[in-house]
Amino acid sequence: MSTQVVTGLFKTTTASPYFIPLQNYISEIRLKNLTRSGVTAGGVSGSLTSDRIVEAFWCDYMGQGKAQIVQNGTVSGILAPMQNGVAAINGFTIFNGANPPVGSVLAISSFTPGTTTVWTTSTNHGYQVGDTVRVYNLTSAPQFGGLAMTVTATNGTNTFTTLLDSTGATTSVGSVQKIGNYLLPTRSLYYPQNRVIAKITNANPMVVTTLVQQNYAAGDVVTFEMPSTFGVPELTNTISGLPFQATVISANNAVGTQTVTLAVDSTNFGVFATNSGSGSNPTHWPLASSYPFTFPQMVPQGEGNINNFQSFGVVPAPLPYANQDVLSFARQNLGQNGILVGAGDGTNSATTGGIIGSTTDVWEFRVITSAQEYPAPLNIQYV
Amino acid sequence: MAPPINCTSGTNGDNPTNISPLDCSKAVRLLRTANAQFIQDMIEGENKFGTAPVRTAFFGLGHTNLSADLDQLLGFINVANYANNSNLLQAEWGSIRNIRFLLSSVGSVTPNASANGADVYNIFLPGQESYDMVDLDGYSAQFIYAPPEIASPRLRLYQTAGWKMAQVFNITNTSWIVNLRCTLSVAI
Numbered sequence: 001m002s003t004q005v006v007t008g009l010f011k012t013t014t015a016s017p018y019f020i021p022l023q024n025y026i027s028e029i030r031l032k033n034l035t036r037s038g039v040t041a042g043g044v045s046g047s048l049t050s051d052r053i054v055e056a057f058w059c060d061y062m063g064q065g066k067a068q069i070v071q072n073g074t075v076s077g078i079l080a081p082m083q084n085g086v087a088a089i090n091g092f093t094i095f096n097g098a099n100p101p102v103g104s105v106l107a108i109s110s111f112t113p114g115t116t117t118v119w120t121t122s123t124n125h126g127y128q129v130g131d132t133v134r135v136y137n138l139t140s141a142p143q144f145g146g147l148a149m150t151v152t153a154t155n156g157t158n159t160f161t162t163l164l165d166s167t168g169a170t171t172s173v174g175s176v177q178k179i180g181n182y183l184l185p186t187r188s189l190y191y192p193q194n195r196v197i198a199k200i201t202n203a204n205p206m207v208v209t210t211l212v213q214q215n216y217a218a219g220d221v222v223t224f225e226m227p228s229t230f231g232v233p234e235l236t237n238t239i240s241g242l243p244f245q246a247t248v249i250s251a252n253n254a255v256g257t258q259t260v261t262l263a264v265d266s267t268n269f270g271v272f273a274t275n276s277g278s279g280s281n282p283t284h285w286p287l288a289s290s291y292p293f294t295f296p297q298m299v300p301q302g303e304g305n306i307n308n309f310q311s312f313g314v315v316p317a318p319l320p321y322a323n324q325d326v327l328s329f330a331r332q333n334l335g336q337n338g339i340l341v342g343a344g345d346g347t348n349s350a351t352t353g354g355i356i357g358s359t360t361d362v363w364e365f366r367v368i369t370s371a372q373e374y375p376a377p378l379n380i381q382y383v
Numbered sequence: 384m385a386p387p388i389n390c391t392s393g394t395n396g397d398n399p400t401n402i403s404p405l406d407c408s409k410a411v412r413l414l415r416t417a418n419a420q421f422i423q424d425m426i427e428g429e430n431k432f433g434t435a436p437v438r439t440a441f442f443g444l445g446h447t448n449l450s451a452d453l454d455q456l457l458g459f460i461n462v463a464n465y466a467n468n469s470n471l472l473q474a475e476w477g478s479i480r481n482i483r484f485l486l487s488s489v490g491s492v493t494p495n496a497s498a499n500g501a502d503v504y505n506i507f508l509p510g511q512e513s514y515d516m517v518d519l520d521g522y523s524a525q526f527i528y529a530p531p532e533i534a535s536p537r538l539r540l541y542q543t544a545g546w547k548m549a550q551v552f553n554i555t556n557t558s559w560i561v562n563l564r565c566t567l568s569v570a571i
Contacts, residue, residue, distance in 0.1 A: 102494075136500040145398055145498020175500060194387065223557055225386045241417035243558045292398035292498070294389040299557050 007366045009034075009042050015345065015358040017128060019095075019183040020365065021338040026094050027370040029339055031056040035361040036072065036346075042362035049359075050075045052346045054082075056355050058092040058339075060370075064101050065126070067091030067355060069348055089126045090342025090354030095184050097336035103178030108135065110173065113166040115284075121158050121176065124351065127151050128343060130255045132180035132212055133160070140172035143279070143291045147196065149211045150182060152256035156352050163198045163211055163258060167284040182213040182255055185336050194225075197296040198258070199272055199283065200232060205249060205312050206266035208298055210258045216251040218314070221304045222262070225297040229290045231274040231282075234266070247304050249314045260298070263309045272296075339367070386557055387505070388413065390565040398498035401568035402449070402506070404458055407480040410508055410563045414441060417558035419510025423483055429466040437465055440483040443563070445506040446490030450476055451569040453484060482508065497566045506563040513559035517551040524548040 005024045012018055032055050034041040038048035055070035062068070066086060073081035093101055107122040119135070127133065131151045138145050149162035195210040216222075223243040224235040235244050246262040274282045279290025286293070307316050341363075344354020388410060393400030400406075421439040428436035437460060453459055453476060461477040462468065474485040484506075491505035526546050531539035554560060 105500075134496065136495065136498055138498070142398065142498050145500075146496055146503075148496075177495060223386075225388070227388075238416065241415075241558065243417070292389060292391045292400055294387065294391070294399075297386065299386045301557055 005367050005369050007364070009362055009364055011042055011044065011360065011362050012343075012356045013360045015343045015354065015356060017090075017130065017181060017183055017343045018341045018356060018363075019181075019338055020341070020367070021185075021336060022367060023337060024367075024369040026060070026337055026339060026367060028059040028368040029057070029092060030366045030368075031341065031355065032364045033361050034364055036357075036359070038078070041364070044360055044362045048072070048075050048078065048080055050080060052357060053087070053348065053355050056087070056091065056341075058094070060094070064093050065089065065091050065342065067342075069355070071348055085348050087342070087348045087353055087355060088350040090128065090344045092355075093181075093340040093342065095336070095338040095340060097185055100180065100184070103133075105175050105177050108138070108172070108174040108176050110171045111141075111166065113169045113171065115165050115167060116152070116161050117164040117166040118159055118161050119176065121160075124157050125154070125160060125176070127154055127160050127178060128181075128354075129153060130182045130213070131178050132182065133162075133176050134179050135174055135176045138172040138174035140170045141166070141174075141288060143169070143286055143288050143293075145174075145291075147211060147295070148179060150213045150255055150258065163209060163256075165199055165284045168281050168287060169285070170288065181340060183340060185338070194297045194299050197224075197230075197272075197298055198285075200235075200266065200269075202266050202269055202271060204265035204267050206246070206262050206264040206269075208260045208262065210260070210298065213253060213255050213258050214251070214260065215253050216248050216260050216300075218249055218251065219303050219306050220248040220251075221245055221301045222248065222260075223299045223301050225294065225299055227294045227296060229273075229275050229277070229279065229286055229293040230296040231270040231272055231280075232266075232296075234269045243301070245301060247306065247309065249306060249309050249312050263312050263314070386560075387562040387564050390563065393565065393568060395566060395568045396499070397501055397566045399503060399564045399566055401452055402456070402563070402565040404456055404479055406563065406565070407443075407482050410561050411441065411481040413561055414508060414510050414559065417510075419513065419559040421481070422509070422511060423470075426465055426467050426470075431466060434464050434466040435460050437478045437483070438481045440478060440481050441508045441510060443482040443484045443506045443508050444490065445484060445486055446492055446504050447486045447488050448492070448567065448571060449484070449490075449504055449506070449565075450486055452565075452567055453477060453479070455569065493564075499566075501566045503564050503566060506565065508561045508563060510559035513556055514552055514554045517553065519549040522549040524550070 036049040036052040037054045038046040040046040056067040071083045109122045112118040134148045153161040198209040198211045201207040226235045250261045271282045279287040342354045343356035345352045346357020389399035390406040392403040392405040395401045423440045425439045426437040459479045476484045493503040496503040529543045534543045535541040
């Protein structure tokens with residue numbers, strides 16, 4: 001007994017994962033790449049293509065990140081042989097808002113300090129740009145322990161890059177675990193999300209870079225949690241307790257950029273990560289001797305308007321009052337499920353593979369949920 | 384979300400550290416400087432053996448796994464040692480500085496999130512009116528049970544139970560609520 005809960009089309013244009021949000025328990029998903037099967041759909045001309053995944057299947061007896069796939073063999077005329085197999089990496093990740101998936105723990109063998117940090121794992125990590133990872137157990141660099149960061153680049157095998165400015169740090173062994181992806185709903189199910197600050201410019205207007213990709217919009221209002229270890233005392237108020245509030249005038253939410261521009265002239269503010277202790281490391285992340293400390297965070301407060309920021313080049317919109325109705329911090333507070341379709345080179349390669357490839361493709365998907373399994377798991381008859 | 388601050392004065396070498404009395408004082412200082420109002424009135428001292436007065440306090444909402452760590456804190460007053468137990472809550476574990484701890488098995492835990500990969504326990508300290516609730520009239524939490532006669536009338540094999548609600552919680556002032564993050568020193 002089962003119910004097909006949804007079917008539909010989606011289009012991909014780059015080798016980026018695609019998230020299908022759902023609210024039902026997911027028992028099974030079937031996916032077809034219409035375009036690479038030679039079918040014209042969704043305004044994209046079909047092109048039967050050799051060596052591309054054209055079908056993918058997942059059911060709830062399979063592991064996360066896996067997919068049973070059908071891949072085209074070499075095209076001959078108007079036919080291509082079908083090859084069965086299992087996608088070793090970048091298959092389907094099923095998201096349950098009440099119990100988000102986490103990856104296995106991998107060993108970090110070293111990292112290369114710099115304005116961005118390149119991490120090296122002992123084994124192939126399988127991470128993709130946009131994944132969220134947490135590093136810990138960094139014995140020689142404990143000041144980074146516990147940081148969650150968005151992966152901004154990988155070499156496809158054993159290195160990945162984050163926006164952490166680790167200049168001056170000592171490299172270390174440690175551990176890393178995938179805890180999400182920027183396309184997935186947040187674990188808490190609640191907005192707004194706090195974001196750990198990677199760096200702050202001393203400029204007019206002030207630009208804040210976050211370690212994890214964010215989704216701010218012009219008109220959002222934020223406050224700051226800025227421990228003394230991280231300098232910039234102007235962003236907190238230790239005397240009157242009135243919070244320092246700033247309005248977002250623009251945001252670049254792209255993975256790898258992750259900047260928020262605020263209507264604040266910080267030219268004469270303190271310099272990020274500057275303090276009187278031996279762990280001071282101006283403009284970079286503090287050194288190990290500052291450990292332990294609270295991370296600097298940007299805390300979404302609400303939304304305002306952009307009426308009075310012409311000095312920053314911001315034209316009030318919509319006129320005449322420029323009252324924003326972005327509500328970008330809010331969303332329906334529903335438990336969510338969903339499916340993240342992995343991406344790679346569109347094949348089942350063990351090192352560079354993934355269901356979604358880099359070409360423009362239209363996909364058809366079917367999702368099935370089962371009857372509830374009580375009092376004990378039933379022999380579910382799928383359609 | 385409530386602004387997080389890490390415990391840094393504990394002794395377990397992690398980040399955040401285990402909870403300490405000084406961390407509690409710092410959290411209370413942060414809230415009071417932001418003009419957050421206490422939740423509970425003080426409990427005056429009385430002439431009873433083994434009891435102590437309890438300060439005006441914020442509630443600290445945390446996980447039951449914190450109970451052993453709290454018991455180790457110098458100056459912690461278990462509810463049994465309050466001078467007056469007339470206004471206790473079932474979940475209340477005790478008090479230190481200006482915090483009275485309410486513990487629950489569904490308290491917030493962030494797995495593997497510390498510098499050493501340990502679970503991080505989130506202790507929420509709300510001041511008065513730091514958050515509110517929007518509750519649709521007549522649509523608050525409902526527990527709905529359907530017996531086999533209704534859920535599967537033909538063979539009466541299944542029964543169903545579930546809940547639904549339409550409520551939204553909203554932080555009204557992020558300066559009046561703090562998330563004090565800590566790890567454990569007493570292993571589970």
